[in-house]
Amino acid sequence: MEHYVPILVYTLVAISFPIVALSMAKVIRAGAPDPVKAEPYECGVKTPTVAFDTRFSIRYYLIAVLFVIFDVETIFLFPWAVSFDRLALFGFIEMMVFLAILLVGYIYAWRRGALEWA
Amino acid sequence: MPEPILQLLLIPLIKIVVLLVVVLLIVAYLTYAERKILAYMQVRLGPNRVGPKGWLQPVADGLKLFVKEDLVPGGAEKLVFMIAPAIVMVPALVMFAVIPFGEPFQIAGMTVTPYLADINIALLFILGVSSLGVFGIILGGWSSNNKFSLMGGLRSAAQMVSYEIPMGFAVASAVLMAGTLSMVGIVEAQRAAHIWFFLPGILGFGIYWVCGVAETNRNPFDLPEAEAELVAGFHTEYSGMKFALFYLAEYANMMIVSAMAVVLFCGGWLPPFPNLLAGLWALPVLAWIPGAFWFLAKMSFFLFCYIWFRGTFPRYRFDQLMNVGWKWLFPLSLANVMLVALGVLLLKG
Numbered sequence: 001m002e003h004y005v006p007i008l009v010y011t012l013v014a015i016s017f018p019i020v021a022l023s024m025a026k027v028i029r030a031g032a033p034d035p036v037k038a039e040p041y042e043c044g045v046k047t048p049t050v051a052f053d054t055r056f057s058i059r060y061y062l063i064a065v066l067f068v069i070f071d072v073e074t075i076f077l078f079p080w081a082v083s084f085d086r087l088a089l090f091g092f093i094e095m096m097v098f099l100a101i102l103l104v105g106y107i108y109a110w111r112r113g114a115l116e117w118a
Numbered sequence: 119m120p121e122p123i124l125q126l127l128l129i130p131l132i133k134i135v136v137l138l139v140v141v142l143l144i145v146a147y148l149t150y151a152e153r154k155i156l157a158y159m160q161v162r163l164g165p166n167r168v169g170p171k172g173w174l175q176p177v178a179d180g181l182k183l184f185v186k187e188d189l190v191p192g193g194a195e196k197l198v199f200m201i202a203p204a205i206v207m208v209p210a211l212v213m214f215a216v217i218p219f220g221e222p223f224q225i226a227g228m229t230v231t232p233y234l235a236d237i238n239i240a241l242l243f244i245l246g247v248s249s250l251g252v253f254g255i256i257l258g259g260w261s262s263n264n265k266f267s268l269m270g271g272l273r274s275a276a277q278m279v280s281y282e283i284p285m286g287f288a289v290a291s292a293v294l295m296a297g298t299l300s301m302v303g304i305v306e307a308q309r310a311a312h313i314w315f316f317l318p319g320i321l322g323f324g325i326y327w328v329c330g331v332a333e334t335n336r337n338p339f340d341l342p343e344a345e346a347e348l349v350a351g352f353h354t355e356y357s358g359m360k361f362a363l364f365y366l367a368e369y370a371n372m373m374i375v376s377a378m379a380v381v382l383f384c385g386g387w388l389p390p391f392p393n394l395l396a397g398l399w400a401l402p403v404l405a406w407i408p409g410a411f412w413f414l415a416k417m418s419f420f421l422f423c424y425i426w427f428r429g430t431f432p433r434y435r436f437d438q439l440m441n442v443g444w445k446w447l448f449p450l451s452l453a454n455v456m457l458v459a460l461g462v463l464l465l466k467g
Binding site for chain 2: 021024031039099
């Protein structure tokens with residue numbers, strides 16, 4: 001456990017870095033507020049758009065769902081890879097079966113067009 | 119001073135300070151190197167006004183960003199807007215805690231390790247912490263209340279999660295060969311095997327590197343920032359120190375991806391050609407070269423590749439990017455894990 005203490009201290013230092021940097025900048029930075037400066041960046045549009053209302057493609061959601069499925073799979077791979085020496089042939093066959101099942105899901109998602117972006 | 123206090127308190131504190139200073143210094147001069155190398159690739163001179171050959175350019179940039187006015191869009195979600203750059207910056211720094219820069223050395227009768235901690239789940243730690251950065255990017259893009267930022271943030275999130283999967287598979291193939299998740303252990307496994315893992319795992323190495331470039335949103339995968347269409351994407355509205363944090367985090371992440379490539383596939387701090395030149399490295403003249411030198415040299419090579427790509431590759435279109443990630447890299451990396459597992463089984467079993 002004592003290995004994690006330096007990491008914890010370091011994390012706290014890392015967290016304080018942006019806080020210190022932003023507070024220091026707050027003291028010395030220039031400031032000349034102006035209503036025009038508070039407008040969102042636009043290319044010559046008079047009335048600024050409101051991004052909070054913008055609709056975006058459902059595909060982003062699809063990508064997120066696919067990511068959750070396959071990322072859990074990668075996490076499962078790591079303990080298996082570490083103990084692969086001891087699991088030997090049994091572990092190999094087990095994992096191939098697991099990957100084959102996921103591959104079926106992947107092919108299904110592909111065939112149903114979940115991976116198409118256009 | 120009694121030994122335990124020295125060992126437990128003082129040395130980690132010194133290491134933390136040194137680590138932060140070194141990382142921030144490399145990041146600062148990486149921005150200078152990038153501008154200079156890009157300039158020479160395009161037959162320009164690059165920054166050359168501040169100090170001899172422009173050496174003080176990063177200092178001038180830092181000062182400028184510090185005193186620059188901090189603009190917050192009127193419609194922005196103020197608190198989230200302020201926290202987002204910190205959410206990107208902190209994980210980028212934290213990951214350096216487990217990067218082994220060299221082998222343990224003796225100083226004043228004590229063994230000092232040139233890394234903060236050698237934990238047995240170092241790789242999981244890095245993969246986990248690196249995933250946190252995407253929150254800051256998507257929150258920064260959303261809270262700006264600007265359509266360009268929102269698009270950039272969404273694109274970035276989709277891209278980072280898509281390329282994280284083949285990257286995880288590629289990393290797993292290196293773990294298969296090493297049999298451990300400890301960064302130090304992986305380098306030691308390469309020393310014991312007398313071969314760096316990029317040779318037997320060339321496919322995994324290639325996949326890792328492509329995904330690493332995509333994860334950091336760099337050319338040719340820099341769609342989230344695409345100047346021509348999205349005017350810098352998720353950080354369109356950021357200025358001053360908040361922008362600087364995004365900027366520093368990007369370069370710190372490049373360093374992490376390069377350092378991971380060195381540790382996982384290129385022998386970490388070991389000198390090059392461990393077999394052919396073993397006799398040469400044992401010579402007294404060369405034996406004193408610290409491992410950290412080799413580590414930093416290899417890392418610099420990968421960082422140079424980043425800049426090289428930016429100077430030479432055109433940008434992908436977004437649908438092409440998703441195709442490459444899901445239809446090419448994903449099955450390839452899956453096949454790679456199976457092949458490497460089979461190879462390890464046949465060789466060791």
